[in-house]
Amino acid sequence: MVKPSHPELERLQLAELLDFRPDLGVIRLHEQRVVILSAAAMGLLRKELIDTFGRDIARRLLMRFGYADGYHDAVNLRERFKWRDPLEGLGAGAILHTLEGIVRSEVIRLDRGEDGGVDAEFAWHDSYEAEQHVHHYGQSEDSVCWSLAGYASGYTSACLGQEVYFRETACAGQGAKGCTIIGRDAAAWGDDLPALRGDFQGSSLKDEIDRLQVAVHRRAQHLARRERQLDERERELDLLRDRINRHAESRKFVVRSPAMQEVLELAAQVAPLDTTVLVYGESGTGKEFVVRMIHEQSRRANGSFVSVNCAALTETLLESELFGHARGAFTGAVRDKPGLFEVASNGTLFLDEIGEVAPTIQAKLLRALQEREIRRVGAERTIKVNTRVVAATNRDLRAAVAAGTFREDLYFRLGAFIITIPPLRDRRADIPPMVHEFVRRAATRMGKDVRTVSAEAMTLLMRYSWPGNVRELENAIERAVILARGTSVTIRELPPELSESRSRTQPGDTLDLKEQEQRLIGKALERFNGNRKKAAEALNISPVTLWRKMKEYGLAT
Numbered sequence: 170m171v172k173p174s175h176p177e178l179e180r181l182q183l184a185e186l187l188d189f190r191p192d193l194g195v196i197r198l199h200e201q202r203v204v205i206l207s208a209a210a211m212g213l214l215r216k217e218l219i220d221t222f223g224r225d226i227a228r229r230l231l232m233r234f235g236y237a238d239g240y241h242d243a244v245n246l247r248e249r250f251k252w253r254d255p256l257e258g259l260g261a262g263a264i265l266h267t268l269e270g271i272v273r274s275e276v277i278r279l280d281r282g283e284d285g286g287v288d289a290e291f292a293w294h295d296s297y298e299a300e301q302h303v304h305h306y307g308q309s310e311d312s313v314c315w316s317l318a319g320y321a322s323g324y325t326s327a328c329l330g331q332e333v334y335f336r337e338t339a340c341a342g343q344g345a346k347g348c349t350i351i352g353r354d355a356a357a358w359g360d361d362l363p364a365l366r367g368d369f370q371g372s373s374l375k376d377e378i379d380r381l382q383v384a385v386h387r388r389a390q391h392l393a394r395r396e397r398q399l400d401e402r403e404r405e406l407d408l409l410r411d412r413i414n415r416h417a418e419s420r421k422f423v424v425r426s427p428a429m430q431e432v433l434e435l436a437a438q439v440a441p442l443d444t445t446v447l448v449y450g451e452s453g454t455g456k457e458f459v460v461r462m463i464h465e466q467s468r469r470a471n472g473s474f475v476s477v478n479c480a481a482l483t484e485t486l487l488e489s490e491l492f493g494h495a496r497g498a499f500t501g502a503v504r505d506k507p508g509l510f511e512v513a514s515n516g517t518l519f520l521d522e523i524g525e526v527a528p529t530i531q532a533k534l535l536r537a538l539q540e541r542e543i544r545r546v547g548a549e550r551t552i553k554v555n556t557r558v559v560a561a562t563n564r565d566l567r568a569a570v571a572a573g574t575f576r577e578d579l580y581f582r583l584g585a586f587i588i589t590i591p592p593l594r595d596r597r598a599d600i601p602p603m604v605h606e607f608v609r610r611a612a613t614r615m616g617k618d619v620r621t622v623s624a625e626a627m628t629l630l631m632r633y634s635w636p637g638n639v640r641e642l643e644n645a646i647e648r649a650v651i652l653a654r655g656t657s658v659t660i661r662e663l664p665p666e667l668s669e670s671r672s673r674t675q676p677g678d679t680l681d682l683k684e685q686e687q688r689l690i691g692k693a694l695e696r697f698n699g700n701r702k703k704a705a706e707a708l709n710i711s712p713v714t715l716w717r718k719m720k721e722y723g724l725a726t
C-alpha cells in the first residue's frame with residue numbers, strides 16, 4: 170500500500186489547486202478551467218443518456234468520458250508535480266477525485282510486480298454516481314459507477330504509461346456499503362480483456378448511433394413484414410371462415426362457440442394438405458361432419474368418401490371390408506372383392522372408432538399407410554392405393570398405447586395431425602342456437618307448429634351435461650317436439666334425466682361421465698329387457714361397443 174508520500178502531495182490542498190476568479194467568471198483547478206455542476210445535474214445528464222441510448226451504450230459512453238477525464242488529469246498533475254514514482258501519482262489522483270467531490274477514494278492495495286504488472290484495489294466511499302443512479306432507478310443488479318471506473322482506468326493508464334483497467338466488484342448502487350474496485354494491467358485481465366477493451370475503446374458515439382439506427386430500421390422493417398404477414402393471414406382466415414360457414418350452413422351444422430370455430434378452422438387448414446388426420450371427440454360431437462369437411466375441401470373432393478365404423482364389425486369382417494378378399498379366401502368368398510382402401514383410392518377413407526381395431530388389423534393398417542399398398546385377404550399380389558385416411562376415436566389413444574392395446578407406430582402415423590372436438594358441455598354457447606335449429610327442423614319434418622322453447626326448458630338444456638353430445642341433444646329435441654302440445658317446448662317434454670340432473674347436481678357440475686354412461690346403459694338394458702341390439706340402438710352406439718362397455722362396467726352376465 171502506498172500513501173501519497175511526495176512532500177508536494179502532502180500539501181495538496183484544495184486552496185492551492187483551486188484558482189477561483191469570480192470577477193472573470195472563470196474557475197481553474199490545477200490550471201485547467203473547470204465548471205461546477207451539481208451532482209443532481211450530472212445525475213440528470215446521466216439519466217438522459219441511459220433513457221436515450223439504453224443502459225449499455227450509456228454505460229460505455231460514461232466509462233469513456235471518465236477515462237478521458239482521468240487521463241487528462243493525470244497528464245496535468247504529472248506536469249505540475251513531476252513525481253518520480255508513478256505510484257505517487259496514483260495517490261494524487263485519488264486525492265484529486267476526492268477534492269472534486271466525486272468520490273472519496275481509499276487505496277487498499279497497490280502492488281507493482283517486477284514485470285511491470287499492476288494489481289490494485291481501491292475502496293470508494295459515497296460515490297456520487299451510485300447515489301444518482303439509485304435516486305433515478307433504484308437499486309441496481311450490477312455496478313453503476315461507470316464514469317468513476319473510467320476515470321480510475323484513464324488516470325492510472327496515463328500515470329503508468331501502460332494499459333490498466335479498473336472494474337467494480339461491489340457497488341453502493343447495488344446496495345453495498347461502499348464500492349470496491351480492482352485494477353489490473355491488460356495481461357493480468359486474461360479472458361476479460363476483450364470485454365474491457367471493448368468498453369473503453371469501442372466505437373465512437375456516431376458509430377453507436379449509426380448502429381442503433383440500423384437496428385431501429387431493421388426492427389421497423391421486421392414489424393412491417395410481420396404486419397403484412399398478419400394481414401395476409403387475416404385474409405386467409407376470412408376466406409377459410411367463409412368456406413367453413415358455407416359448408417356448415419349447407420349441412421345445417423350450428424357453430425357459434427369459439428372452440429368449435431377453431432376446430433373447423435383447423436380442419437379447413439389441414440384439408441388440402443393430404444396428410445393423415447386423427448379426430449378426437451366423444452360420440453355425438455360431430456366427428457363425421459368434420460371429417461367430411463376435410464374431404465370436401467381437399468383436392469380429393471371429387472374422389473369417393475368411404476366410411477367404416479371399426480367397432481361395428483368383427484375382426485374378420487373388418488379385415489375383408491378394409492382390404493378386400495380374393496375368391497375362395499374363406500367360405501362365402503365366391504368372387505374377388507375390392508376393399509375400402511381400393512374403393513377410396515384417390516378419395517378419403519374415414520375410419521371411425523379406430524381405437525377399437527384389433528392388433529392384427531392395426532399391423533395391416535400401418536403397412537397400408539406406410540407402403541401405400543394393400544393385399545386382399547387370400548391374395549398373392551399387393552395393390553397400390555392412393556387413399557387418404559382420416560380416423561376418429563373417442564378413446565384416449567395415448568393411454569391405449571401406454572396400456573399396450575394400440576400400436577405406438579400406428580398412433581404416430583395416424584396422429585400426424587390431431588383435431589380435438591370439445592364435448593357439448595364444454596361449449597354450452599352452441600346449445601341455444603342448436604336447440605332452435607333442431608326445433609325448427611323437427612317441427613318442419615313433423616308438420617307441427619312448434620316454434621319456441623320455454624326459458625325454464627332452455628335452462629335445463631343448458632345445464633345438462635350431455636354425455637351423448639349433439640346427437641343426444643338433437644334426439645331430445647325431436648322427442649320434445651313430438652310431445653309438445655302448444656307452440657312451445659316446455660320442461661314436461663324434456664327427457665327426465667335433464668330434471669334429475671337439476672335436482673342431483675349443481676350448475677357447472679362435474680358429473681362423472683363413466684358413472685353417467687354406466688347408469689344410461691343400465692337403464693337402456695332394463696328398458697329392453699336385456700336386449701342388447703335394441704339397447705344399443707336406443708343408446709346410439711354399436712352392439713360391439715355396448716358389449717365392450719357392459720364388460721367394462723360389469724354389466725355383462
Ligand SMILES: [Zn+2]
Binds near residue numbers: 299313
Ligand atoms: Zn459504485
